[in-house]
Amino acid sequence: xxxxxxxxxxxxxxxxxxxxxxxxxxxxxxxxxxxxxxxxxxxxxxxxxxxxxxxxxxxxxxxxxxxxxxxxxxxxxxxxxxxxxxxxxxxxxxxxxxxxxxxxxxxxxxx
Amino acid sequence: xxxxxxxxxxxxxxxxxxxxxxxxxxxxxxxxxxxxxxxxxxxxxxxxxxxxxxxxxxxxxxxxxxxxxxxxxxxxxxxxxxxxxxxxxxxxxxxxxxxxxxxxxxxxxxxxxxx
Numbered sequence: 011x012x013x014x015x016x017x018x019x020x021x022x023x024x025x026x027x028x029x030x031x032x033x034x035x036x037x038x039x040x041x042x043x044x045x046x047x048x049x050x051x052x053x054x055x056x057x058x059x060x061x062x063x064x065x066x067x068x069x070x071x072x073x074x075x076x077x078x079x080x081x082x083x084x085x086x087x088x089x090x091x092x093x094x095x096x097x098x099x100x101x102x103x104x105x106x107x108x109x110x111x112x113x114x115x116x117x118x119x120x121x
Numbered sequence: 122x123x124x125x126x127x128x129x130x131x132x133x134x135x136x137x138x139x140x141x142x143x144x145x146x147x148x149x150x151x152x153x154x155x156x157x158x159x160x161x162x163x164x165x166x167x168x169x170x171x172x173x174x175x176x177x178x179x180x181x182x183x184x185x186x187x188x189x190x191x192x193x194x195x196x197x198x199x200x201x202x203x204x205x206x207x208x209x210x211x212x213x214x215x216x217x218x219x220x221x222x223x224x225x226x227x228x229x230x231x232x233x234x235x236x
Contacts, residue, residue: 014163042222053125053211054164054227061222099163107154107177109213109225111163 012037012104014112022118023090031085031115033100038081040102044109045074045085047096054099058085090119123148125214125228133234134202142197142231146214152176153195154225155187156211164211170195171217199233207235 013036023029033043042061046054058074060067060083066075073086083100097116101109126145134140146153152171156164169177170189189195193214199206209232213225 044224046227051209051232053127053229054213056224056226059222059224101163107152107169108166108179109154109156109164111165113161113163 012102012110014100014102014110016098016100016112016115018115019113020116020118022120025090025092025119025121027090027119028086028088029090029117031087031098031100031117033083033085033112035081035083035100035102035110037102037104038078040078040104043074043076043083043100043102045072045083046099046101048099048114049096057098087117090117092119092121095119125212125226127210127212127228127231129231130229131232131234133236135236136202136204138202139198139200140202140233142199142210142212142233143194144197144212144214144228145194146212147226150214150216150226151193152215152217153189153193154213154215155195155197156213156227157181158209158211158230160208167197202235204235207233209233 017032045057060076071088097114099114154169155167158164166179168187173189184200209230211230213227216223
């Protein structure tokens with residue numbers, strides 16, 4: 011059974027800082043990994059999808075990396091803004107179709 | 122284009138009742154999945170449907186069932202509701218059953234409260 015851990019559980023940073031969110035997973039046999047953001051009481055917004063053959067994926071100020079063999083992924087957010095405040099979830103997908111989620115990292119960016 | 126739409130947005134039920142939640146996928150998407158998110162936890166996979174057939178099932182009791190219609194919309198049914206069923210129920214859609222590595226897109230969910 012795939013176990014997903016996200017560190018830190020919560021993070022508070024001043025506006026403008028660059029930050030890194032960490033995700034580790036126990037089963038390296040994955041097809042891809044998605045990063046999502048979730049605003050309070052809302053659904054999930056897909057940020058990035060990294061295929062198992064890729065090492066990095068970038069979208070604007072976001073960069074996600076994947077080291078499948080070590081079971082790790084990181085989400086790098088450059089020049090953070092208050093609007094980035096949300097919970098960030100990583101979800102590797104194995105041979106089935108289900109996404110396996112961690113508990114997420116709750117991010118607060120203060121003005 | 123409209124994203125994944127779910128209805129209702131909020132629902133209050135009592136223990137023992139039955140509930141039906143609805144999901145319309147993004148236009149052109151043929152796969153629908155359901156997830157349960159309890160407060161403070163990540164979403165847990167319940168079902169996946171593709172072309173009206175069940176393709177995957179998570180570790181949930183038989184009180185949970187689902188179906189997919191010819192227009193690819195889907196319903197999730199939960200019978201004999203328990204207090205522990207209180208959660209945000211999320212629907213996700215994708216182009217196919219996962220062969221092409223396409224992302225899954227989520228709706229805003231249905232907040233179910235059991236009294």
